[in-house]
Amino acid sequence: MSVEWTHNLSVGITEIDDQHRELFKRANNLIDAISLGKSWEEVARLTAFYQNYLSAHYQTEEKYMIRYSDPLYVSHKAQHTLYLMEFSGIKQCLMCSDSDTAISLVQEAIVGWLSNHIEQSDKPMGRFIKSAKHKKAA
Ligand SMILES: [Fe+2]
Secondary structure (H helix, E strand, O other): OOOOOHHHHHOOOOOHHHHHHHHHHHHHHHHHHHOOOOHHHHHHHHHHHHHHHHHHHHHHHHHHHHOOOOOHHHHHHHHHHHHHHHHHHHHHHHHOHHHHHHHHHHHHHHHHHHHHHHHHHHHHHHHHHHHHHHHHOO
16 A cells, blocks of 8 residues: 655645655655564654655755745744644654554555645645746746
8 A cells, every 4th residue: 555646746846846756755665664564663764764854855845935935934834843743743653553553644644744735835835936936037
């Protein structure tokens, strides 16, 4: 059971799309490790691997929003900050759940959150940046 980045999740900025793809890849690796019954240490390592990349990815998005003066910067950044705080709780839950529950948790609380966030916040950001770039170039 895997989850994939698909083109309908594109925000129109290559650097950000590439990072989203990488996040899906890391979430898939985490699901695979849980399915295969890998050790607690390995699952913890892959969860941290996802979390670190997510944190760096948020900085990339925030850099774009600042550069182009995105009016939704403050609320968008707040969503990132809040989710990183929630992620610590999700990580704890992953470690103390059985494998089926842990896989559902990755699918819903990690991949589901990411897909929703891309739809609700990253795509509008992508559209804004595209039009801001266009105006700059004109
Ligand atoms: Fe975002």
